[in-house]
Amino acid sequence: MSSSGDIVAAPQKKSSIYTVEQFFNEADTHISDTEHTRYLGALHNDRQGFATYKHKGQEYLISLTPMDMGNFSTTDHSRWYLSLAVPYELVASRARVKILQTTGFSLALLAIIGALSFAFYRSNQQKRQELQQAYEEIQSLYRTIPTPIIRFRMEDGGIVLSDNRSFANLVGCPHETYQHRFRFFTKPAFIERIWALPDGSHQMEMLIRGYGKKYIWHLAFLEITTKPEGREVLCVLANISQQRAKLSEVTLVSQTDALTGLTNRRGIQEQLEPLFVSESTQGALLIMDLNNFKQVNDKFGHQAGDTVLASFADMLVETLPKTSFISRYGGDEFVVFLPNVNREQTCELAGKIKEELAKQFPLFVKTCQFGVSFGSVFFPDDGKDWDTLFAKVDDILYENKRLNKMGQH
Incomplete structure (x- = not known):
């Protein structure tokens, strides 16, 4: 490379001025390739740098400092470098003195730090042991507690x-x-x-x-x-x-008719409301009312009336499909939901119920004109919720009962 300045106060020739090339090329000066590269890199980047070299068998430390010498009219260079070369032995001896001065203080400081660290370690060790013991107790409790x-x-x-x-x-x-x-x-x-x-x-x-x-x-x-x-x-x-079993038992009792064993009004409504939310549900809601049931009670007594209601409930369970929801809604009214049936199938089932009633209760049919009236609606065509369907089927039932009394149905 070409330098942009000279070295001042070179070793052994304090009054001489060397160019960088002259200094490095002098026969008695030796600098390693690594130091040479680092030193020239500093020159290129105008940074302060250091290098070690040998001159006539003695080691030196050289420092490089860029200086602005642009005001010297006698030179064409805008940047000069001031380098100071010091015997390495001198640097080493000064360093040893400094090290010896600081060693005692460092050792004392390290002793204090060591003592504090040991005390802190012992304290932490005791805390760790306490934490470990607490953790083991918790683990033991976790393993043996009777709760899963x-x-x-x-x-x-x-x-x-x-x-x-x-x-x-x-x-x-x-x-x-x-x-x-x-x-x-x-x-x-x-x-x-x-x-x-x-x-x-x-x-x-x-x-x-x-x-x-x-x-x-x-x-x-x-x-x-x-x-x-x-x-x-x-x-x-x-x-x-x-608790669930007891609750189920209480719920079952509250939703079951004591006389017939069928679901009661509350039970049938709670069973059907979830079904009416599903889009896949379809079927017929059927309501039945026993005609002239009061006369059965009046002529034959309430015990006979209870027997008729229980027998009619058993007949519904035997006659209707197993998938049916059957309930005693109250008094002599029965409500049934028949899943997946059409109008024709619903009429056939109603006909079977009338036939079975006539077979099982001929005395009451003859003496009291005992019978049954029906009302039916279809989900979801006639309504998509319980209240709508029940209101419609109740109206249809009472219209049919009116027609039955007039002999027109």
């Missing part, structure tokens, strides 16, 4: 992360054998409901498949947390099968 607990990740069908002994006893197999998926122990509908829940605490009733593949009702307390790995769920289960 399971922690799973929602993704990929509910990957089981941990469980306790009570959960393993509930499902009848240890953790290692459950294929590590919570979905194997409950129904898909419950997994979908959990997915729909936001983070936080929730509770829901859930069927858990226990030992012997029998599903058992549990109340699940859920703590849902979204983490980078996915949504984690801590699930604590409480067996509520007995």
Whole structure:
């Protein structure tokens, strides 16, 4: 390269001025290739740099500093470099003195830091031991608590992360054998409901498949947390099968007619309302009223009347399709929903009911002119909800009863 300045105060020849090329090419001066490249790089970029070299067997440290010498009219160069060469031994000896001065202070400082670190370590170690002991106690409680607990990740069908002994006893197999998926122990509908829940605490009733593949009702307390790995769920289960059984029994009693054993007014309405929401549902809503039933009570007594109502209910169960919803709506009125039947089939079933009534109660039919009147509407053609359908079928029933009394129906 060509220099843009000269070296001042070169070693051994303090009054001499060397160009860079002259300095590096002098026979007694040796600089390594690495130092040479780094030094020339500094020259190129006008930066301060350092290099070590040997001159006549002695090592030197040279520093390079760019200087603006543009005001010298005797030169064509706009940039000069001031370089200071110092024997390396001098630098090393000064450095040793400085190091010795700072070593004592450093050692003392390190001793203080070491003492503080040791005290901090002992304190942390004691805290770690306390935390480890608390963690082991929690783990022991988690494993032995009689309440089933399971922690799973929602993704990929509910990957089981941990469980306790009570959960393993509930499902009848240890953790290692459950294929590590919570979905194997409950129904898909419950997994979908959990997915729909936001983070936080929730509770829901859930069927858990226990030992012997029998599903058992549990109340699940859920703590849902979204983490980078996915949504984690801590699930604590409480067996509520007995409570559910009692509730079902109470519900069954409240929805059952005591005399006939059929569903009562409340029961039939609660059974049909969910069906009317489905677009796939179709069928006939049929209402029946026993004609002159009051005369049966008046002539033969209320016990005979109760026998007639119970027998008529049994006859409906035997005559109508197994898929029918049959209820005693109140008094001598019966309501039936016949799924997937048309008008012609509904008329045929009504005819069978009249025939069976005449066979079973000939005395009452003859002495009291005992019989039955019908009203029928069709879902969804005549209405898409319970209130609309029942209002229409009730009107049709009473119109037919009026015509029956006039002998026109």
